[in-house]
Amino acid sequence: MDQQHARPSFWKTPFGIVATLVAVAASIYLYLVHKDHVLALLPYAFLAACPVMHMFMHRGHGHGGHSHGGSRKGDGPRRS
Template identity: 40%
Template sequence: MPWWRTASGLVLIGFLAVGGFFLITEHRAHVFGVLPYLLILACPLMHLFHRHGGHGGHGQAKHQGHDDASGKAGS
């Protein structure tokens, strides 16, 4: 049984949800003030962790599986 389905897990999730709600409502100006910087920081962080999609593979998939002029598969 996963931990979030136990009684203590449900209580923890409830406390985190209530705490997150009050944290956001009481500090809305701070949270929304940081959002533009998080969007700017998102692209370099995705590149750092290699989760950006690769921008088309950076040319790695150009020659994979393509036939040459003689009709033979690439050697």
């Protein structure tokens, strides 16, 4: 596909720009009106971010059917 017919990024479409502006406006409104509630929930948001990041960031590691011992066949754990 050449550059002239490539689809633009979502963020550069009119809908993407409007969606971003609405999200920013809603965030500012929530912060200004409910600042005490937002600040009270901030520690819990950090705690909730840990398992969410763990779920989404381990998606591309290829965790299927390989050993964790090493790259060569003889590098695995030794059993006595």
